[in-house]
Amino acid sequence: MAASSRKALARYLLQCHFRSLPPSNGLHRCVQSTLPLSTRITPTPSREVTFCGLQQCRNYAASQASAKKESKPTVEYMAEEPEDDVYMLKHYPPRVMSTDEALQKLRRKLAGSLEPNPNLDRTVNMNIALDMKLQKKKKVDPFQNLVLLPHRFKEDSKVLCFAKRPEDIQTAKDSGADIVGGTELFEDILNGLITFDHCVATPDIMADLQPLKKELRRRYPKSKRQSVSKNIPSMLNLHKRGQLYKCLKETVDVPIGKLSQSNEHIEENIKTIITAVVEHKPQKYWPFIKSVAISAHQLPAYKITFEHWLPEIEEEETEFEVFQLPW
Numbered sequence: 001m002a003a004s005s006r007k008a009l010a011r012y013l014l015q016c017h018f019r020s021l022p023p024s025n026g027l028h029r030c031v032q033s034t035l036p037l038s039t040r041i042t043p044t045p046s047r048e049v050t051f052c053g054l055q056q057c058r059n060y061a062a063s064q065a066s067a068k069k070e071s072k073p074t075v076e077y078m079a080e081e082p083e084d085d086v087y088m089l090k091h092y093p094p095r096v097m098s099t100d101e102a103l104q105k106l107r108r109k110l111a112g113s114l115e116p117n118p119n120l121d122r123t124v125n126m127n128i129a130l131d132m133k134l135q136k137k138k139k140v141d142p143f144q145n146l147v148l149l150p151h152r153f154k155e156d157s158k159v160l161c162f163a164k165r166p167e168d169i170q171t172a173k174d175s176g177a178d179i180v181g182g183t184e185l186f187e188d189i190l191n192g193l194i195t196f197d198h199c200v201a202t203p204d205i206m207a208d209l210q211p212l213k214k215e216l217r218r219r220y221p222k223s224k225r226q227s228v229s230k231n232i233p234s235m236l237n238l239h240k241r242g243q244l245y246k247c248l249k250e251t252v253d254v255p256i257g258k259l260s261q262s263n264e265h266i267e268e269n270i271k272t273i274i275t276a277v278v279e280h281k282p283q284k285y286w287p288f289i290k291s292v293a294i295s296a297h298q299l300p301a302y303k304i305t306f307e308h309w310l311p312e313i314e315e316e317e318t319e320f321e322v323f324q325l326p327w
Contacts, residue, residue, distance in 0.1 A: 094303060099270065100263050102294055102302035107259055109299050121260045122296040123153070126270060128252040128277060129290040140281050142249075144218070145225060146242035147276045151265040153258045156240045160185075160194070161232070162201035162209060162221070168232060175233040176240060183208055190215055198239040200227045245273060252277055259296060270294075271309045283313050 078091045103124070110122060132140040161177040162185075163169045172180045179185070179196060182205060188194045189212060201209060201221040206228060213220050221227040229235045245254040254273055257266040274289065281288040289310070295301035 096291075096303045096305055099267050099294070099304050102304050103259070103263050103266065105302060106294070106296050106299055110259060110296070121258050122299070123255045124257045124259060124266060124294055124296055126252075126254055126256045126273065127293045127295070127301065128254075128274070129292075130247065130250050130252065130277075130281075131288055131290055132250050132281075134281075134285050140247075142247050143280050144244065144246040145276065146238050146244050147272060148238060148241060149243050149256075149269045149272055151257065151261065151269055152241060153261060154243075154255070157197040157242075158195070159198045159200060159236060159239045160196040161236065162199070162205050163232075164202065164205045164208075168202050171232045172236065175236045177236055186211060198227065200229075200232075200235050200239055202232065203228055203230060243273070245277065247277075247280070256294070270306075274306060274309045275311060278310065286313065 077093050081095075082092055106124070130140075134140060156176075158178045159176075160179040161172040162182060163172055163180060164182055169180050169182075177200075179194060185194065196219075199216055199219045199221055206221065209221065223229070226235065226238060243254065245252055252273075256269045256273065270292075274292070278286075278288050289306060291303055292306040293301040293303045
């Protein structure tokens with residue numbers, strides 16, 4: 001090989017070394033046969049190369065990954081809290097506070113709003129961000145359910161009860177059902193002449209409700225949603241006075257009370273809903289809840305601490321079998 005081509009190949013190897021790129025196998029063998037022993041490159045088992053006794057070079061992908069990690073900009077906030085009413089969120093760190101402090105801020109914002117009516121009350125809403133991941137690529141299925149809150153703040157829902165036997169119809173009327181009947185109600189429901197919030201039924205009439213499945217959709221009675229049961233009084237009490245919570249994508253938005261209620265009552269409602277939500281994911285795949293925030297209509301949202309409301313994780317006890325040795 002000519003001296004000029006030898007120099008060009010040596011220059012190429014130097015460029016590969018400084019760029020952390022190992023040379024190709026075919027070109028490497030060609031160069032090994034042309035260069036003197038003192039300047040030859042010896043590949044290592046990890047596909048890294050050493051040139052003239054210098055340190056081993058990492059491959060290109062690893063060096064680029066570490067460069068990206070080091071090049072992340074550090075966020076510098078202007079202050080802990082803004083002084084003005086209008087400000088850029090990215091300039092101030094997200095702050096997690098207690099429920100008492102968040103409710104106090106909401107009431108203060110409402111008092112200083114454009115509507116100075118002292119009798120004006122607003123509903124407090126809670127937003128729960130969830131981690132829906134399970135093992136591998138599986139996720140928690142979207143869910144919805146009803147829960148009885150310890151401190152109610154809204155009117156009773158309108159419930160329709162399907163029953164077949166005369167004694168069940170009378171029990172439903174005595175338990176406070178707004179509409180009670182059987183297949184004679186189908187035509188009015190399909191024509192939109194009957195309006196209701198929830199629909200419950202006894203197990204013996206479920207086979208007759210198939211024509212209403214498309215019309216009722218999510219209101220169609222299901223035992224999983226506790227809307228099909230023989231215990232009619234308990235079922236009606238849950239659907240008339242219970243609070244509905246839904247998981248849409250990876251969040252749960254649910255009202256938890258009124259600003260006029262005491263902080264203790266709102267906190268007990270929050271604890272009840274969090275306890276009900278975490279039951280939809282097995283404990284071995286926890287944590288389930290990422291963050292919790294409360295807000296009101298046309299008022300800002302504040303993140304609150306929630307860890308003290310989570311139920312304790314039950315440790316699985318492993319049972320060991322005792323074998324008796326023959327000697």
